[in-house]
Amino acid sequence: MADQPVAASNKLDAAVLKIAGVIVLGAIMSILDVTVVSVALPTFQNEFDASYARVAWTMTGYTLALATVIPLSGWAADRFGTKRLYMLALFLFTVGSGLCATADSINQLIGYRVLQGLGGGMLMPLGMTIMTRAAGPHRIGRLMAVLGIPMLLGPIGGPILGGWLIDVASWHWIFLINLPIGLIALVYAWFALPSDSPEPSESFDFLGMLMLSPGLALFLFGVSSLPETATITATKVWLPMLVGALLVIGFVFYSFKPQHPLLDLRLFKNRNLTIASLSLFVFIIAFMGAGLLFPSYFLQVRGQSTLHAGLLMAPQGIGAMLTMPIAGMLSDKIPVGRTVPFAMVLIAGGFFTFTQVGVDTSYWLLCGSLFVMGLGMGGTMMPIMTSALKTLTHHEVARGSTLVNILQQIGGSIGGAVMSVILTSNLNNSTPIPGAVDPQTGKPVTEAGLAIASQLKPEILQQFPAPPELIRKGLEFAADSFASTYWVGFILVLATFIPIAFLPRKREVSHLDDDVAGDRQAPVIIH
Structure with missing residues (x-):
């Protein structure tokens, strides 16, 4: 295979770095958006005449969307192909950004942020999968360092960029700035990312999805409502936390039955x-x-x-x-x-x-x-x-x-x-x-x-x-x-x-070295 020499090398060569450019660009766009919005919350309070607890849901809704798509990313990458799915994630994030800039109410903005989160939540997992296939399993440490760059630029650049855009323009521009970046990333991805053929070999765990994704979303909804209510006894806090926890616990017991569960808890034996x-x-x-x-x-x-x-x-x-x-x-x-x-x-x-x-x-x-x-x-x-x-x-x-x-x-x-x-x-x-x-x-x-x-x-x-x-x-x-x-x-x-x-404290034996470098399974990380 053409990418085997790449995997055998100890350094990330030009071909891998070209692909890394796409992934890092998408990740920076996604992670910057989180930190940029965090500094805009007081502005949202004034613009939409809403409480801090209410506007904080522009952050929470994004997080809940992430929690929903995480378990689905691995299966969807196999079913539809990483390149297609990555470009779809870029498209959803970019469209969501444009819609956020048009929001006339805080409820609209929260809804559009959820759409952004559905796209942004897939960018890092899919990006890591694509990068690992290109670089091979022997260089995971270096790979993690490359993918860590956007995680560092977010905390540095996000608050600075958000504060500057709000000061010199308006809050709309913290979302509008994603439009040209998203279009560039889409074109870049079309030409730079290698084509792949979807090879679905595992059935999708629909029952697991119906328990895990809503369970995580409800549990995090309850937890995220704590600052607003200031007490765990509030119905808005304990009820979704309880229902979410029961769904997640139900999934834990169920996940050991199917051959290919949505989340493989058997790996905790490692x-x-x-x-x-x-x-x-x-x-x-x-x-x-x-x-x-x-x-x-x-x-x-x-x-x-x-x-x-x-x-x-x-x-x-x-x-x-x-x-x-x-x-x-x-x-x-x-x-x-x-x-x-x-x-x-x-x-x-x-x-x-x-x-x-x-x-x-x-x-x-x-x-x-x-x-x-x-x-x-x-x-x-x-x-x-x-x-x-x-x-x-x-x-x-x-x-x-x-x-x-x-x-x-x-x-x-x-x-x-x-x-x-x-x-x-x-x-x-x-x-x-x-x-x-x-x-x-x-x-x-x-x-x-x-x-x-x-x-x-x-x-x-x-x-x-x-x-x-x-x-x-x-x-x-x-x-x-x-x-x-x-x-x-x-x-x-x-x-x-x-x-x-x-x-x-002793050097681990990497089982990845025993596998084929071009295997379709690859690690994923999120921010």
């Missing part, structure tokens, strides 16, 4: 896959959950603009960009059990700084800590995933990585919801201002609430005049609330050292 999954799950709850609050601290406590908050987060992505390629090469040579613990020490050290934040904490110290965390992050996630993939056969690796990816999505949603609830609970303990009532909610205005509102909108002080010393007191309370929440994340980061201690 020790490396189990340890890697558990390590990433705990890590993502801690790091991604608390990490979402880093920009909020800059905005709400320090009074930075959206653009400046994005710039202050850039050192984290820069640090990861430096170490991820090195970690990718090392993971092909050195057992991850000998490298990942050192990377986790860097993450824990940088994270600790945020448990000490105050109103006047040095920006140099905070940015330096983010940079150190980025260095550790670049040496953690991809090597752990690589370790899991190396011990699976070529036929198993697509389904194995799908398992890990679903756990990552659940972990990220749980982490974000839990950290938001803890922060909200802490802030609500602030002292109420006598006689001050919010006309929209009817609730008393607290010192911390007023201080944060004045940082986001200075004109709010015209409605609720307050002396500078009261604002200062409220900001100090808010800073303490953020620090207390970061302590929870820091403890969870320390807990990640437990499963990481069981990662392999």
Whole structure:
């Protein structure tokens, strides 16, 4: 076969890099969209006269769409072909972006974001499949490093780009900018991606799909409603979580019966896959959950603009960009059990700084800590995933990585919801201002609430005049609330050292080497 010499090479040659250009372009477009929208939420509140909890569903709807398509990606790639499906995903994402820019209401915008998520959710899994077929199984570490580039550019460029577009143009442009990029990516994909012939050999598990996809979507819907209700006893939270959990549990028992289940839980018999999954799950709850609050601290406590908050987060992505390629090469040579613990020490050290934040904490110290965390992050996630993939056969690796990816999505949603609830609970303990009532909610205005509102909108002080010393007191309370929440994340980061201690410390024998390099099964990852 023509691609066998490519697989045999130790370096990613020009042919592989040409294909990588398509995949990285699509992934950047998808991941940037997540971070760009995150900084636009206050703008959506003003434009559509909606609450923060309501506009947050522009993010949640996208995530729910991802959870729905993840289990289907592997089967659909076999049934319809990776090139066709990848181009369809690009088309759906681009069309969804255009529709988002035309939204006249928050409900329309949420619906269009779901359409975007159906396309965006398939871009990374399919891209990884295409890349692995082109590069061969011998270079998974280097491959992970290449596919990690868009994951780094998202946190760096997304908030900066979103803040700039909203400042100089309007919120519509955070979606319109995807139209020319999407068209270029479609044309590029048509010419650069190799043609493949669909070879469906496994029956589709419809019963499994009817349990797993709705189960995941309902469970994540309930979890994502926690910040809005601030209590797990709310019907909007516990009911979908319960129904979703029952459907997922039902799928767990059912999945051992069919020969080709939608999600192959039998792969958890593989020790490396189990340890890697558990390590990433705990890590993502801690790091991604608390990490979402880093920009909020800059905005709400320090009074930075959206653009400046994005710039202050850039050192984290820069640090990861430096170490991820090195970690990718090392993971092909050195057992991850000998490298990942050192990377986790860097993450824990940088994270600790945020448990000490105050109103006047040095920006140099905070940015330096983010940079150190980025260095550790670049040496953690991809090597752990690589370790899991190396011990699976070529036929198993697509389904194995799908398992890990679903756990990552659940972990990220749980982490974000839990950290938001803890922060909200802490802030609500602030002292109420006598006689001050919010006309929209009817609730008393607290010192911390007023201080944060004045940082986001200075004109709010015209409605609720307050002396500078009261604002200062409220900001100090808010800073303490953020620090207390970061302590929870820091403890969870320390807990990640437990499963990481069981990662392999001896060189693993790669079962992928025993398979045919051009086998149709390939690993998939998502963001």
